[in-house]
Amino acid sequence: MASNPSFSAASAAPLSGGENAGVVGLATQTPAFSPLYQQIKGLILQSLQSGEWKPGEAIPSEMDLAARYRVSQGTVRKAIDELSAENLVVRRQGKGTFVATHAEQHVQYRFLKLQPDNGSVQSEGPAQRTIIDCKRSRASADVARALSLRSGDPVLQVRRVLAFAGVPTILEDLWLPGTPFKGLTAERLSNYQGAMYALFETEFGVRMVRADENIRAINPDAEQASLLNVTPKTPLLSVERVAYTYNDTPMELRRGLYRTDTHHYHNVLS
Amino acid sequence: MASNPSFSAASAAPLSGGENAGVVGLATQTPAFSPLYQQIKGLILQSLQSGEWKPGEAIPSEMDLAARYRVSQGTVRKAIDELSAENLVVRRQGKGTFVATHAEQHVQYRFLKLQPDNGSVQSEGPAQRTIIDCKRSRASADVARALSLRSGDPVLQVRRVLAFAGVPTILEDLWLPGTPFKGLTAERLSNYQGAMYALFETEFGVRMVRADENIRAINPDAEQASLLNVTPKTPLLSVERVAYTYNDTPMELRRGLYRTDTHHYHNVLS
DNA sequence: CAGTGGTCTAGACCACACT
DNA sequence: GTGTGGTCTAGACCACTGC
16 A cells, blocks of 8 residues: 555545556556545545535544545645645644635635725725626626536626725626526525625535636726716726636636725735 | 754754744743744745855755754755745756746746736737836835835836837836845846846846735826827726835835736736 | 655654633 | 644655756
């Protein structure tokens, strides 16, 4: 077991034999070499995906997982290290390792990079959310492309405004694939306290894990301007986001318009 | 040595005895506990900072560093892991670990997040750089604050335009602290091929390691508009960047105006 | 071939949280 | 105290690079 280059993780693992099964013991030329900890990471990922461990819950301890996959604790550790670096999982010393969640996380808006110019995110308090619209429709060509759907597939479309300290600051249009979000209504959105992604988790089992944003400066049209209480000459940040679940599956297209007279989009480069 | 909680890294290390020196063997209540690998990381950081290893050069092998600091290879490895994650150092299997550099790196503009809407960054070719202005001046209040200087301290001020495929796309104003950049002239800037940060490294020994950006949508004034060949009504992305060297020392304030009719600012959230 | 980073193991001990 | 993640070690072996 110790020095076996190709390896079949097994035991309680539901799917997946070994990626490299077949060739064993040949020293060179493994076509797609995958280290053990990567395979373990993949297995843990499957369990996260399948819902074996739910957001906010603890996953088994490193020792348990090591026993389950028949590897050393260090190897499990390295797998979890990467999952932790990708924010899929959160470690808490002395307590355990927990599935990351958008709810009950002290960072309320994990993906929102807009910050008030003066004062902290904390000090400005929670946003006031207003659902403007929520309807079923059909995917246009560009929406379909972003969500990996076909044109005309059913989608859910939402428009809302976020206000801070009474000032409308963000106007968002969302498109969600119809099937996973069946049953989402304006009422359920309105009644929900907290981040939208938290609702997606608890009510629909959809966990947003990563997102891409493309940012431009634009002038709003008349309707957009009026919803944000600015003139159409006010330049706004246009933020187009595609959010992904596990496996790089796109699950949301979001087009945001941000006012930047009192706020700014903050980004850290390294 | 093996099981010693408080530890004095020593040997060839120039400064720094041990952070936790003094208390030894007392099991609980070390006021500021710092794991060994963090101390090693700090020592390596000092050597990077002092220029013992220059950008692009290889640092000593993990085994050598382990011997130098009298710790196991695994501990050095974990220290380097973090430095690598922070992009201060680049590992290359079979070759060694190298000091990160903005030059000779295949990513020419490491900190530039603006991308062409169509085609890749590669396909659009290198930017055409034009130095509009380069002069010594005195720090205004806001420039001084950003660079941790005092108002009136000498600074170097640069204005330039970047064009892609002949289209002026980026207008940048830079402020650099006067002392570290003594001797920087418009000519040296103009003659230099390659990223500006690469010149800072090779000519002034200043390595940019991290940066913060605050982004807004604005309308340009008449001069800015003309330099970018747009009308003053064209909304532009205003990107204010503060770039830092080691130790979170700010070394550059850069105010950029980006055209977003053909390009967009791309960001990945996770 | 030797040297480098990369993986894996087994075991010891530490810091932290709960009970 | 027990169990969790976190640190550290020593040693073995693998994959990659270049001589």
